[in-house]
Amino acid sequence: MKKIIIINGPNLNLLGKREPEIYGSQSFEGYFKSLQQDFSALELDYFQSNIEGELIDKLHDVGFSYDGIVLNAAAYTHTSVGIGDAVKGISTPVIEVHISNTYSREEFRHQSFISPNAKGVVLGFGLKSYALALQSFL
Numbered sequence: 001m002k003k004i005i006i007i008n009g010p011n012l013n014l015l016g017k018r019e020p021e022i023y024g025s026q027s028f029e030g031y032f033k034s035l036q037q038d039f040s041a042l043e044l045d046y047f048q049s050n051i052e053g054e055l056i057d058k059l060h061d062v063g064f065s066y067d068g069i070v071l072n073a074a075a076y077t078h079t080s081v082g083i084g085d086a087v088k089g090i091s092t093p094v095i096e097v098h099i100s101n102t103y104s105r106e107e108f109r110h111q112s113f114i115s116p117n118a119k120g121v122v123l124g125f126g127l128k129s130y131a132l133a134l135q136s137f138l
């Protein structure tokens with residue numbers, strides 16, 4: 001069975017409470033349970049951190065053994081050379097995801113340090129962006 005991890009960056013622990021008009025009203029923990037049911041053909045793990053270095057450490061931990069990484073680096077997408085370099089340095093393919101359509105928002109969200117080294121990018125479909133990314137591993 002393919003082993004896939006979803007890694008969420010800063011403030012995504014507040015999903016459901018945070019700006020629901022942009023990010024929806026469902027918590028990620030609840031959504032993750034439904035993903036585990038819908039993608040029972042995949043072994044799914046989940047990690048969230050608000051700390052840049054912890055996200056880099058996790059990418060290093062899983063990046064040579066897992067079959068895939070679904071990464072929503074949240075605000076660090078637009079700022080972190082370190083996370084971009086980590087994605088470049090590992091061998092596991094990374095799918096970049098965003099809940100919102102970052103290109104329809106502020107200009108600073110149009111820049112991504114992840115995209116140049118991602119296998120693919122899914123954005124703008126709400127939480128469904130994660131399901132679409134997982135679909136690509138089936």
Ligand code: DQA
Nearest residue numbers: 072074075098099100102109
């Ligand atoms: C986000 C988009 C980012 O610009 C923002 O900083 C986030 C969430 C998204 O999933 O839409 O925190 O990555």
